[in-house]
Amino acid sequence: MKSAIVVSLVILLSVFVHSNSEEEDFDVRKHLSTVSRYGVVKDVAENSFVPSDIPNGCTPIHLNLVARHGTRSPTKKRIKELNNLTDRLEVLLKDAEERKISLQKVPVWFHKWRSPWEGKVKGGELIRIGEDELYDLGNRIREKFSDLFNDDYHPDVYTIKATQVPRASASAVAFGMGLFSGRGTLGPGCHRAFSVSSESRASDIFLRFFECCENYKDFRKHQEPFVNKLKEPIFDEITSALVRRYGLNFTRQDTSSLWFLCKQEASLLDITDQACSLFSPSEVALLEWTDDLEVFILKGYGKSLNYRMGVPLLEDVVQSMEHAIQAKEENHPPGSYEKARLRFAHAETVVPFSCLLGLFLEKSEFQQIQREQPLQLPPKPPQKRKWRGSTVAPFAGNNMLVLYSCPANTSNKYFVQVLHNEHPIPMPGCGGSNFCPFEEFKEKIVAPHLKHDYTTVCNVKLDKEEQKPVTSKLSLLFRWLFSMGKDDKWSQKDDL
Numbered sequence: 001m002k003s004a005i006v007v008s009l010v011i012l013l014s015v016f017v018h019s020n021s022e023e024e025d026f027d028v029r030k031h032l033s034t035v036s037r038y039g040v041v042k043d044v045a046e047n048s049f050v051p052s053d054i055p056n057g058c059t060p061i062h063l064n065l066v067a068r069h070g071t072r073s074p075t076k077k078r079i080k081e082l083n084n085l086t087d088r089l090e091v092l093l094k095d096a097e098e099r100k101i102s103l104q105k106v107p108v109w110f111h112k113w114r115s116p117w118e119g120k121v122k123g124g125e126l127i128r129i130g131e132d133e134l135y136d137l138g139n140r141i142r143e144k145f146s147d148l149f150n151d152d153y154h155p156d157v158y159t160i161k162a163t164q165v166p167r168a169s170a171s172a173v174a175f176g177m178g179l180f181s182g183r184g185t186l187g188p189g190c191h192r193a194f195s196v197s198s199e200s201r202a203s204d205i206f207l208r209f210f211e212c213c214e215n216y217k218d219f220r221k222h223q224e225p226f227v228n229k230l231k232e233p234i235f236d237e238i239t240s241a242l243v244r245r246y247g248l249n250f251t252r253q254d255t256s257s258l259w260f261l262c263k264q265e266a267s268l269l270d271i272t273d274q275a276c277s278l279f280s281p282s283e284v285a286l287l288e289w290t291d292d293l294e295v296f297i298l299k300g301y302g303k304s305l306n307y308r309m310g311v312p313l314l315e316d317v318v319q320s321m322e323h324a325i326q327a328k329e330e331n332h333p334p335g336s337y338e339k340a341r342l343r344f345a346h347a348e349t350v351v352p353f354s355c356l357l358g359l360f361l362e363k364s365e366f367q368q369i370q371r372e373q374p375l376q377l378p379p380k381p382p383q384k385r386k387w388r389g390s391t392v393a394p395f396a397g398n399n400m401l402v403l404y405s406c407p408a409n410t411s412n413k414y415f416v417q418v419l420h421n422e423h424p425i426p427m428p429g430c431g432g433s434n435f436c437p438f439e440e441f442k443e444k445i446v447a448p449h450l451k452h453d454y455t456t457v458c459n460v461k462l463d464k465e466e467q468k469p470v471t472s473k474l475s476l477l478f479r480w481l482f483s484m485g486k487d488d489k490w491s492q493k494d495d496l
Contacts, residue, residue, distance in 0.1 A: 026281040028262070028272050033291035033389030034347050035263040037071050038133045038396035042421045051424035052435035058406040058415065060148050062324035063340040064317045067137070067398035068350045069171040070130025074264055076123045082115040082264070085257045089113060092248045101247045109274045116269065126170040127268065133396040134171045134344075138178025140422065145402070148339050153180055155195040157335060162344040163207045164198045171396070172196045172344040179342075205312045205454055207345040210352070213309040213458035220298055227297055231290040238283050246278075259287050267395070285381040288390075292378055295389045299351040301365075301375045307355035308452045314356045317341075318446055321403045321438065325414055328405055347393040354399060356449055358429045359420060360386045366428035370448050397421055403438065412437035 029040045074082065089110055096103055117123070142149045151157055158179075162172040176194045184192020198204075205212050232252065239255045242248070250258075262275035262284075279287065296302050320341045327337035343349075358366045365375055378387040391397075400419040406412065417435050418425055429445040430436035436445075 026284075028276045028281075028284055029266045029270075030390060031284050031288040032263045032267050033288050034295060034393050034395075035267050035291075036390035036394035037129065037267045038137075038394050038421070040267075041390045041394050042396075043423070044391060045423050045425075049424075049426050052417075052433050054404065054417070054435065055406055055410060058404040058410075060145050060402050061328055061405045062321055062338070062403040063141075063145060063148055063342075064320060064401040064403075065141070065340070065342045065398060066313070066317075066350060066353050067134075067171070067175070067342075067344050068347055068393055068396055069165075069167040069344060070126055070133040070174065071268060071395040072130055072167045073120075073123050073125055073127050073268070074117055076121070078260065078264075079115070079117045079120055079123045081257055082117055082261060085254075085261060086113065086115050086118070088254060088257070092250070092254070096248055103247075105246050106248065107246075107274070107277070113274070116265075124167060126167040126174070129268065130167070130171065130395060131174040134174035135178035137396060137398070137422075138175040139181065141400075142179050144422075149179065151335050151339065153183060153192060153194055154335065155197075157337070157339055158194070159338055159341045160194060160196045160344075161207065161342070162196050162198055163204060163346065163349075164201045165346070168207075168344045168346065169196055169198060172342070175342065175344065206316055207313065207343055207349050209309045209312060209454070209458075210348045213305075213454075215458050215460075216305055216309050219303065219305055223298060223303075227294050230293065230297075234286050234290050238279070238286065241283065242278065282381070288388075289378070289381055292385075292387055292389045295347070295351060295392070296378055296387055299348055300387070300392070301355055301361075301369065302377070303374075304369070304372055305457060307352035308449060308457045309454065310349070310352035310356055311449050311452055311457070312454050313343075313349070313353055314446060314449060317401060318442060321401070321414075321416070324403055325405075325438070347397075350393045350397055350399065354392055354420070356445075357399065357418060358427060358445060359399075359418075359425055360392060361428050362386075363428045363432065370429075391421070394421075404435075412439065414438040416441045 027040075029037065030044060073079075093103065093106070093110065096106070149158070160172050160176055162169040173196060176196065177189075177191055180192050180194055182190045184190055186192060199206065199208075201208055201211060203212060210216055235252045235255050239250050239252050242250045242255060258275050258278055262279065265271035265274055266276050276284070299306055301307070320338060323338065354360065355369075358369065361369070361375075368375055378385040398421060400422070402417045402419065404415045404417060406415060414437070415435055416438050418427055419434075424434035426432045426434055427436055427441075427445065430440060
């Protein structure tokens with residue numbers, strides 16, 4: 001009997017130690033979905049994937065970059081929400097006092113907290129951390145692909161494009177300063193001037209296709225209430241836990257605002273012992289998942305429209321590589337052809353572009369989207385999933401497509417390597433390799449999307465089936481939501 005008790009105690013102690021160890025190892029900054037800072041998450045990769053070796057003699061001849069802007073401040077709307085949270089915390093504390101509830105369990109920082117962005121009237125700008133992210137990225141790319149960036153600068157050789165949103169163009173400038181540092185005569189850093197071009201926001205179908213696509217704007221307008229409804233059970237569950245834990249009458253909106261504050265504090269200020277400490281690691285995982293669901297449904301694989309509207313960008317990438325191949329075949333002299341096309345935009349650009357490439361999918365899922373079939377939503381924690389906003393599109397998140405010219409004795413002469421956040425990533429469309437023959441890349445990954453013309457996808461009115469209210473989907477999705485994803489046979493009937 002005593003030995004059984006001892007064994008039980010040992011088991012309990014080991015579980016306790018393991019649990020504490022997990023909490024100590026947990027870094028909330030890696031679980032902030034698309035609010036994650038690049039330096040924290042850029043090296044988080046799938047350990048099981050072994051990148052392809054670049055064959056001897058293969059040299060890069062062209063590089064395409066599609067990058068998100070760097071870390072930015074909260075937007076004007078969100079700054080207002082955080083200012084309101086200051087008043088709301090005061091109300092919660094006063095209410096507890098009136099109900100004679102002990103405040104011993106309430107975190108000390110609650111009592112005098114003020115928003116770090118109090119007094120700001122504008123927001124959304126690139127902050128210094130974001131500038132560093134892009135500057136350092138430019139330096140690393142030049143170092144990694146030195147042969148590509150050894151020509152004198154010319155805007156037709158190194159094309160830099162950004163959207164007209166200031167944080168995107170500022171990111172392009174920071175990147176260019178890193179890429180061309182030491183190449184000029186300006187200032188102590190020997191910088192040089194370079195050109196950043198932009199299309200009008202109203203007609204930029206390459207980098208802001210989501211703003212020009214009428215069907216997408218209509219879809220998003222009708223889908224957002226559904227997504228919020230889908231997230232409610234998780235927020236209600238965590239709100240109840242917070243009420244029990246701290247004795248304050250938190251509402252669902254309070255939980256949402258505190259989670260947003262956690263993301264801003266952890267990502268922008270490296271503060272993890274205030275708002276983030278309110279939530280347990282398992283609760284953070286659930287909150288992160290709700291954010292990832294939103295990205296999946298409204299920007300990613302949740303609906304084919306989300307990424308098919310990005311086809312002009314994909315065509316532009318392929319066209320630039322074909323021009324580089326032509327220049328190589330015709331022996332154009334250095335400095336007479338484009339060697340890199342560098343683009344700076346938004347999560348709404350990077351996420352659809354990643355989907356067009358079929359990234360973060362299993363092979364069977366890639367075949368589904370090729371057949372225009374819907375995918376299951378990302379599984380609920382604690383199940384593992386590939387789709388994470390912190391990986392897919394953190395601040396400064398990026399995809400690079402590097403075109404290689406290989407010796408004539410290889411079976412193919414030109415190959416495409418895909419790097420996501422600077423790391424090789426498997427393409428299910430190319431047999432799970434990150435290094436794909438250019439013609440195979442065009443045939444298996446690009447061609448199936450090209451039958452979808454941007455004007456047809458975005459401006460031809462959707463039929464009534466596509467426009468029907470989303471509320472009819474709730475019963476199926478809630479059943480899936482509460483199943484903890486255990487029933488792998490369940491799949492969505494509708495293309496979200």
